[in-house]
Amino acid sequence: MDGTVLNRDHEISRENCEWIHRAIDSGIVVMFATGREVQSIEQYVKQLGLESPLVSVNGSEVWTSPGSLLVRHILTDEWVEELHRIARNTDCRYWAYTVNQVFTTRDWPDRIDRPSGDPWLKFGIHCDDLNLLPELRGRLEAMGHFEVTNSSPRNLEINPSGINKASGLREVCRLLDIRMEEVAACGDSLNDLEMIRSAGLGIAMGNAQEAVKQAADAVTGTNDEDGVAQAIRMILGE
Known part of the structure; x- marks a missing residue:
């Protein structure tokens, strides 16, 4: 869109x-x-x-x-915990969609685990420093359970592998x-x-x-x- x-x-x-x-x-x-x-x-x-x-x-x-x-198709709580740990250790901003909500760097929830009716669907990372993205992408793809794309040259979007x-x-x-x-x-x-x-x-x-x-x-x-x-x-x- x-x-x-x-x-x-x-x-x-x-x-x-x-x-x-x-x-x-x-x-x-x-x-x-x-x-x-x-x-x-x-x-x-x-x-x-x-x-x-x-x-x-x-x-x-x-x-x-x-x-x-x-x-x-959902991202498990454990995967989102991994993604959050990686993202917060960079100078990048991040966000994620659940079925009903959008969380960002500014309002990240205290608990990663989600209720059964509101699981995680997608995680995103935005970097103004374009040099960080190739390394981040390679690291995420090497984990083996993520599909990594983008919706702009300045971000990465992460879904379950094959989705x-x-x-x-x-x-x-x-x-x-x-x-x-x-x-x-x-x-x-x-x-x-x-x-x-x-x-x-x-x-x-x-x-x-x-x-x-x-x-x-x-x-x-x-x-x-x-x-x-x-x-x-x-x-x-x-």
């Missing part, structure tokens, strides 16, 4: 709205696959009137439709009885990379990180140039 369908003002433009609805009217299922928690995308789902499946928190949650959970937007889309494909080859996906950051590689048509935004552009089948306009609308026009042949 951020850097893709949302412009710099965090809005869905009139042009993007129009072409999203044209795609829906043509019989295409249009859905969000986002790193955000589901609560923060509700206004956009309502704006577009979507009743389609959702992939949220980088694939940690997959929804058959808004409000109807299909599957959830990403592509794994979420595969769940949706099974639900809809279609193949990944029939999916078109747009994105701009490394948390979109596996999705763009796995989709039948992977489209990088004009503002995408270079690795995403290199992996994509096509590059559209930026998020401030209605790049999603441009991509839909291409797909519809209009």
Whole structure:
């Protein structure tokens, strides 16, 4: 969503709205696959009137439709304790999503262990010093139980190993009885990379990180140039 369908003002433009609805009217299922928690995308789902499946928190949650959970993948309390220990020993800021809450460096909870209905879903680290990120990423990946991506060049996003937007889309494909080859996906950051590689048509935004552009089948306009609308026009042949 951020850097893709949302412009710099965090809005869905009139042009993007129009072409999203044209795609829906043509019989295409249009859905969000986002790193955000589901609560923060509700206004956009309502704006577009979507009743389609959702992939949220980088694939940690997959929804058959808004409000109807299909599957959830969690970070264990022990893993989050490890991540918190690593993050607080750097000069970086950190945050984490549970099912119902967002915790940050400033309001980190006294207890890591979560109630059964509110487990951890994703951990994030933001560093202004870009030189720290490669070392941190390598350390986290070496642990063997984390999927490490980003939503900007200045952060790392950590989900359970094997859980990403592509794994979420595969769940949706099974639900809809279609193949990944029939999916078109747009994105701009490394948390979109596996999705763009796995989709039948992977489209990088004009503002995408270079690795995403290199992996994509096509590059559209930026998020401030209605790049999603441009991509839909291409797909519809209009």
